[in-house]
Amino acid sequence: MIRTIAIDDEPLALQLVTSYVNKTPILELAGAFDNPIDAMEFLDQNEVDLIFLDIEMPDLNGLEFTRILTNKPKIIFTTAYEKYALQGFKLDAIDYLLKPFSYEEFYKATEKAKKQIGYERAEKKGDEVDSNHEFLFLKSEYKIRRINFNDIIYIEGLKDYVKVFLKDEPKPIMSLSSLKALEAKLPEEKFMRVHRSFIVNLEKIDTIERSRIVFGKVYIPVSEQYKEVFNNFVKNNFL
Numbered sequence: 001m002i003r004t005i006a007i008d009d010e011p012l013a014l015q016l017v018t019s020y021v022n023k024t025p026i027l028e029l030a031g032a033f034d035n036p037i038d039a040m041e042f043l044d045q046n047e048v049d050l051i052f053l054d055i056e057m058p059d060l061n062g063l064e065f066t067r068i069l070t071n072k073p074k075i076i077f078t079t080a081y082e083k084y085a086l087q088g089f090k091l092d093a094i095d096y097l098l099k100p101f102s103y104e105e106f107y108k109a110t111e112k113a114k115k116q117i118g119y120e121r122a123e124k125k126g127d128e129v130d131s132n133h134e135f136l137f138l139k140s141e142y143k144i145r146r147i148n149f150n151d152i153i154y155i156e157g158l159k160d161y162v163k164v165f166l167k168d169e170p171k172p173i174m175s176l177s178s179l180k181a182l183e184a185k186l187p188e189e190k191f192m193r194v195h196r197s198f199i200v201n202l203e204k205i206d207t208i209e210r211s212r213i214v215f216g217k218v219y220i221p222v223s224e225q226y227k228e229v230f231n232n233f234v235k236n237n238f239l
Contacts, residue, residue, distance in 0.1 A: 138175045
């Protein structure tokens with residue numbers, strides 16, 4: 001499946017794209033947004049493979065939105081203005097659908113996205129052959145450090161880097177990376193994201209107090225977005 005969102009400030013245009021997505025078996029609609037700001041907040045917490053993106057929008061147009069994205073999904077532009085086509089392809093867009101477009105045109109663009117995403121997934125799968133569930137290597141202070149998963153207590157994500165807090169080490173390991181990228185490398189049976197800024201090692205949790213995880217003098221909040229999953233973990237391990 002290809003996880004997809006649609007962004008368009010015109011209600012009828014947004015409704016058309018979402019209806020096309022819903023009738024296409026390979027696509028899964030993860031969200032529909034009438035402005036790029038809300039979409040950006042969603043993408044900060046969720047991964048998608050493909051965005052159907054309008055260009056002419058107030059505050060932040062589709063081209064500007066694409067330029068500021070990190071870890072860019074694939075983009076298919078949907079617009080009524082042919083003049084943007086060249087700029088769209090310069091941003092490595094999969095395709096450019098000129099409104100009004102038919103389902104046939106939409107489907108052909110989706111097939112292009114399917115092929116490219118499939119190639120990248122195959123490459124990623126090949127890269128993961130040598131990965132493991134015991135450790136990872138992290139670049140910190142001009143060195144490459146081996147970080148054993150069992151030594152990690154929790155990880156804090158800041159704007160441009162992460163801080164990895166380890167047992168028996170007084171200072172965290174700091175590395176230029178994103179929490180999202182690091183989360184993808186961690187074994188999900190051991191680690192859980194409990195806040196947009198925190199990932200915890202589930203095996204290191206000793207105390208939970210008022211929706212906060214306590215590590216010594218550090219209190220890590222469990223945000224509303226992750227509370228249900230975390231509470232289920234606690235419930236499943238509750239006596």
